[in-house]
Amino acid sequence: MLLIKFKITFIYEMLFFIDKMKRKVTLKQIARELDVSISTVSKSLRNSPEISEDTRQKVQAFAKLYNYKPNNIALSLKNKRTKTIGIIIPEIVHHFFATVISGIEQVANENGYNVIVCLSDESFDKEVINMEMLANGSIDGFIMSLSKETQLKKDFHHIVEVINQGMPVVMFDRITNDVFCDKVIIDDQMAAYEAVDYLISKGFKKIALVTTVDYVSVGKLRTEGYLKALRDHNMPIEEEMIVKIEDIENCSVKIERLLDEQKPDAIFAVNELFAVTSIKLAAKMGVNVPEDLSVIGFTDGIISQFSTPSITTVSQNGIKMGGRAAKMLIDRLEMEEEDEHYRTEVIETHLVERESTPTL
Amino acid sequence: MLLIKFKITFIYEMLFFIDKMKRKVTLKQIARELDVSISTVSKSLRNSPEISEDTRQKVQAFAKLYNYKPNNIALSLKNKRTKTIGIIIPEIVHHFFATVISGIEQVANENGYNVIVCLSDESFDKEVINMEMLANGSIDGFIMSLSKETQLKKDFHHIVEVINQGMPVVMFDRITNDVFCDKVIIDDQMAAYEAVDYLISKGFKKIALVTTVDYVSVGKLRTEGYLKALRDHNMPIEEEMIVKIEDIENCSVKIERLLDEQKPDAIFAVNELFAVTSIKLAAKMGVNVPEDLSVIGFTDGIISQFSTPSITTVSQNGIKMGGRAAKMLIDRLEMEEEDEHYRTEVIETHLVERESTPTL
């Protein structure tokens, strides 16, 4: 009889030992093992003065031995907050978005938050699905940049809904003025203006624009900056000098035609890809950059730095942008009284002069 | 009295209306409103045959009206699984890692999983902290690539611990053989071998190697591939033709010295950055690629595609790598009996021929 009792205890100990090695240990298990209540264990671990020095020590030692860590999910359920931020962006294989994530992750981490990343692939439906997935308790707030399709459809009901449910949203870069929330952007129009102004000041007369279709918010703004710069300097605006590219995959044809027919002496491109493509096409046609043609791009990414010649470009600091967005979101999450007053932060840009524009 | 009663009801209705617009509605609220029990509501929504057609309809209509969605956190707690995957990588502003995440996210999404991303910044401590944060119930499994510091210290206790707790881990690219788990890699040595073999077959005699320090696992393997290729073709291995770069920020000096003193006729670089830097430095010294010098890089990223000349490189398909890793993890998560047999998948690579090597 004693033997059986011993055996059972022994087996139980063994099981618990295995349990220690595997699976996580819970308050309940510690409580059972130490023959105290769950609340005593919990309070001991949180150094509550309610518990005697003695048992507190004992519990803490045991907890340390078994490497107890409170279960995040249970905490989330109790506290009604998950300490994680949802990020929804069009794509991640894109230097700018990667830098933004990096910036978000950094300040999120500093504040004890995690980030969960969803990609919309520029699709409206995926954006909606992802938001709905995350909105059901998985996260405390969103940081997002709109997909192209969403910008085209101008349908923001999913975002408004989430906001109405009391979940804060911060939009960055590709934003819309149709929803009220915090935003962080660059002054796309101003930045484009300055770039074109720079070209004009260098004496260029035939400045072409390679841009996106208008429904892409940032593309449109940069286009407006280009137009404004020309107007302010009383320079003619010619439709033929402007190419709007819909399908980024084969932008070559249109750019080639531009170079061939218009023979611009400078090009302002609204992104890196258009800039480098222009340079490569020009080279193929015997037009040298920067001797025969100057090029300014947008976004200071890998391409601008490493292409030959390296590309003068408008830098938009993704790290800082992401950091600010995260800061805004966390601030809003951690203030007690709700603030209906939304802010829009503007990140400063500057022109990075490189080899694709004349040095003097 | 009636008035008061009315007023109270009215206020209550108002509050509930506000509640509908804001915050999420729970089973309990629906139950209270419809004057049934919580379980009836739950069963109705899951179409349990236990519930009469009548009440089921009623509940479902009400739920739809108030846009009820079950709370993910509560589900996670109950089901003991979160349906999210934790990703830990050294950095995200890096084309290859971005593509891997993209691949993971895609198949994760297809299987109803989310991904939560943590960056180690090549730091051992951050890697450990991130793993511990996520291991406490936030995720179901890890997909990770080791930080440089971790590879240097050879300290993998945090990974082993997590695995012992019963949480599956899949490692990719920068792996270690000291931990037993699923892995997905490319055959770095073989791929490097083929690249160098290609150069040899083109008749190059002075083939230099620009690589990383040895503790970076993939760098070491690629170095071995280079050495093996030379040996197999009975070509001399000269220490001076091999530069091992510690600090990626200023790799220029060492490469410049190599070009200047050794005058190689071909270079095999173990990543894009070393390749493009070599080309740029060569150009500065009046050495033209590919006429005077051939260059082959590793990883088919943005730089290789858009640099001038574009760079012949070993493509390692990050999308596929991420996809496979996610598949392996999810398979392991969703099989009932535990399988102690770990697999290592090898993703095929191939040489992408571009302008930095002779075309004929």
Next chain:
DNA sequence: TTTCAACACGCAAACGTTTTCGGTGGGTTG
């Protein structure tokens, strides 16, 4: 000896689900 505070701890509710089990009422059958 009585009273009362301080101390140490346990109970139970709460967060939002799912699911098992048990119960009630009405109808059918022997």
Next chain:
DNA sequence: CAACCCACCGAAAACGTTTGCGTGTTGAAA
């Protein structure tokens, strides 16, 4: 009329926490 079955529904436990409150014990003061 009793026994039984079935359709329908609710209570409660469980997941792992935290925390307000109740309670029992002890020691000291009155």
